[in-house]
Amino acid sequence: MSSGPLIEIRRLYKSYTRGGQAIPVLTDVSFEIGRGEFLALMGPSGSGKSTLLNCLAGIDRVDSGEIVVNGQDITLLDETDLARWRSRSVGFIFQFYNLIPVLTALENVELPLLLTGLTRRERREHAAAALAAVGLSDRSDHYPAQLSGGQQQRVAIARAVVTDPDILVADEPTGDLDRTSAEEILTLMNRLNQELEKTIIMVTHDPRAAQEAHVLRHLDKGELSRAADTPGR
Amino acid sequence: MLLIRLAVKNAFRHRLRSVLTILGVAVAILAFGLLRTVVDAWYSGVEASAADRLVTRNAISLTFSLPLAYREKIRAVPGVTEVSQGNWFGGIYVDEKNFFANFAYDIPSLLAIYPEISVKDKDQLSSLLRDRKGALVGEKLAKRFGWKVGDQVTLRGTIFIGDWDFTIRALYKATRAGIDESQFFFHWTYLDETLRATMPTRAGQVGFYMVGIDDPSRSADISRAIDAQFANSLAETLTETEKAFQMGFVSMSSAIILAIKLVSFVVVLIILAVSANTMAMSARERSGEYAVLKTLGFGSSTLALLIAGEALALSVTGACLGLALVLPCAKAVGSFMTDFFPVFLVSDQTITLSLAAGVAVGLLSAAYPALYAARVGIAQALRKVG
Numbered sequence: 001m002s003s004g005p006l007i008e009i010r011r012l013y014k015s016y017t018r019g020g021q022a023i024p025v026l027t028d029v030s031f032e033i034g035r036g037e038f039l040a041l042m043g044p045s046g047s048g049k050s051t052l053l054n055c056l057a058g059i060d061r062v063d064s065g066e067i068v069v070n071g072q073d074i075t076l077l078d079e080t081d082l083a084r085w086r087s088r089s090v091g092f093i094f095q096f097y098n099l100i101p102v103l104t105a106l107e108n109v110e111l112p113l114l115l116t117g118l119t120r121r122e123r124r125e126h127a128a129a130a131l132a133a134v135g136l137s138d139r140s141d142h143y144p145a146q147l148s149g150g151q152q153q154r155v156a157i158a159r160a161v162v163t164d165p166d167i168l169v170a171d172e173p174t175g176d177l178d179r180t181s182a183e184e185i186l187t188l189m190n191r192l193n194q195e196l197e198k199t200i201i202m203v204t205h206d207p208r209a210a211q212e213a214h215v216l217r218h219l220d221k222g223e224l225s226r227a228a229d230t231p232g233r
Numbered sequence: 234m235l236l237i238r239l240a241v242k243n244a245f246r247h248r249l250r251s252v253l254t255i256l257g258v259a260v261a262i263l264a265f266g267l268l269r270t271v272v273d274a275w276y277s278g279v280e281a282s283a284a285d286r287l288v289t290r291n292a293i294s295l296t297f298s299l300p301l302a303y304r305e306k307i308r309a310v311p312g313v314t315e316v317s318q319g320n321w322f323g324g325i326y327v328d329e330k331n332f333f334a335n336f337a338y339d340i341p342s343l344l345a346i347y348p349e350i351s352v353k354d355k356d357q358l359s360s361l362l363r364d365r366k367g368a369l370v371g372e373k374l375a376k377r378f379g380w381k382v383g384d385q386v387t388l389r390g391t392i393f394i395g396d397w398d399f400t401i402r403a404l405y406k407a408t409r410a411g412i413d414e415s416q417f418f419f420h421w422t423y424l425d426e427t428l429r430a431t432m433p434t435r436a437g438q439v440g441f442y443m444v445g446i447d448d449p450s451r452s453a454d455i456s457r458a459i460d461a462q463f464a465n466s467l468a469e470t471l472t473e474t475e476k477a478f479q480m481g482f483v484s485m486s487s488a489i490i491l492a493i494k495l496v497s498f499v500v501v502l503i504i505l506a507v508s509a510n511t512m513a514m515s516a517r518e519r520s521g522e523y524a525v526l527k528t529l530g531f532g533s534s535t536l537a538l539l540i541a542g543e544a545l546a547l548s549v550t551g552a553c554l555g556l557a558l559v560l561p562c563a564k565a566v567g568s569f570m571t572d573f574f575p576v577f578l579v580s581d582q583t584i585t586l587s588l589a590a591g592v593a594v595g596l597l598s599a600a601y602p603a604l605y606a607a608r609v610g611i612a613q614a615l616r617k618v619g
Contacts, residue, residue, distance in 0.1 A: 051612070054611075054612045057528075059527075059528055059611040059612055059615075060610075060611070060612040079533075080532060083527065083530045083531070083532055084530060086528065086529070086530045087529060087530025088530075092528050092529070094525075094615065098521065098522075098525045098615070100239065100522055100525070102239065102242035102243060102246060103235075103238075103239060103242070107235060107238075110235060111235065111526075111529060112529045112530065114235060114236065114531075115529070115530050115531065120234065159529075
């Protein structure tokens with residue numbers, strides 16, 4: 001599946017300051033993520049896995065170290081360039097879906113396309129196709145509050161893939177869902193990985209979700225376990 | 234288009250809060266518009282004045298008179314086209330609460346100097362000029378008291394004691410907005426001849442002269458030339474433009490006018506605080522959504538536009554509602570206060586200022602939330618959502 005690393009993480013350090021005291025969150029984290037890989041990051045609460053995911057996705061800054069994606073060190077980008085890079089390269093799937101409640105499912109999916117040069121008609125076509133890919137064509141005019149949790153997460157996945165990014169990051173994508181909906185979402189993510197060759201980085205507490213990944217890495221107290229596991233599939 | 238839709242939808246997300254904010258802005262703009270109209274009404278005499286008219290009065294004070302003999306001397310000054318003598322009569326119709334301006338004037342020259350006072354009916358005009366006791370009345374004043382042409386009206390003199398009978402011979406209409414249509418004019422000769430019979434010492438005395446000139450750019454020279462004629466006389470004159478003359482009355486109330494102006498701006502400041510509070514609450518509640526938009530790649534400037542659009546949707550809706558109320562309210566207030574403000578019209582400037590105030594409230598109230606949204610850390614805000 002993998003053909004050379006897409007992301008190289010080198011000697012990553014990150015700490016938060018609380019009450020004037022620096023609390024380390026990530027300590028000397030280095031590893032590689034291959035192109036088309038489905039990686040699950042696991043670890044206890046406070047282990048730094050969401051922070052690591054945020055840094056990889058360019059929505060949080062590191063104290064030191066390099067994150068090289070497709071040969072470009074994103075830690076060197078300023079806020080504007082980083083935002084542009086995110087819009088082109090990364091799709092986000094959140095635990096609580098984070099859809100805009102006053103926009104319909106179709107409009108939520110269309111939102112990232114506003115940053116592209118597409119016409120309104122093209123945007124609508126792309127958004128409709130993305131919704132169809134997640135099986136929600138018949139819900140395009142529904143508002144998030146009119147959809148179930150699983151349906152909302154599928155809309156969020158459609159929004160994440162509509163710009164055709166290389167990387168999908170998912171922070172506890174099944175954490176707010178019942179078992180059936182969670183399985184649907186994981187199946188969908190697997191399809192995106194298998195059929196569209198999306199590189200997926202998923203943070204999860206759920207061992208069943210982690211089973212869907214090709215590679216499993218554990219974080220504990222901000223440090224990465226040396227070896228990557230290959231979950232039984 | 235989608236972002237505009239999002240801004241408008243966000244604006245009305247909390248309906249009660251949005252409606253109350255819009256009502257607040259509307260009431261503030263209504264108050265602002267009415268207060269500005271009061272100030273404009275104070276200046277209506279100044280606004281109605283023309284550059285080609287001068288006023289000559291006694292240099293000591295307006296309460297001192299000038300001899301009638303000055304009229305021909307003023308007319309002889311180069312650049313003067315017409316002179317009309319006038320006196321403030323100060324008569325009362327039935328009761329003191331029925332106040333309106335009434336003047337004794339040389340009516341033919343008055344109409345020549347004031348082309349904006351128009352008597353359309355030629356028969357009325359000729360009968361007015363023929364009747365020594367005839368009166369020329371503004372249509373608004375006639376409507377107020379139900380007067381018609383031919384009606385007999387008696388004014389009780391306060392400066393010129395006694396009951397003075399008049400016959401309404403003509404009605405006038407203003408040919409441009411801002412001219413007072415609630416004045417009462419009668420022949421100066423009626424006043425003078427009556428005084429000659431009853432109080433001879435007060436006859437032949439003029440309160441002021443209205444002077445028409447041919448070139449407004451020479452008004453200062455002509456004023457000096459007129460005053461020079463009467464220098465070192467028993468009744469020295471002070472000649473000034475009609476605008477300066479009217480401003481003299483307005484300046485007596487400058488402290489009140491300043492206070493009204495200040496209150497009108499304080500009202501806007503108060504609603505700015507209310508609107509800013511609404512927007513700040515909205516921004517705090519939506520920090521997670523701003524973080525999501527930033528995550529998707531939207532920059533701080535887009536978020537600022539989104540917030541400004543939301544604030545403008547509220548404030549401009551409120552301003553338009555307030556303006557829609559200003560016109561009927563000004564009409565109602567004007568009809569109640571016609572004794573004090575014969576001209577009570579909402580000016581174009583007031584409409585422009587009210588709209589500008591609405592836009593300014595929107596933009597200023599969006600400033601802090603836009604800054605907040607620009608500064609919000611994505612990871613931190615997303616944690617709050619969780």
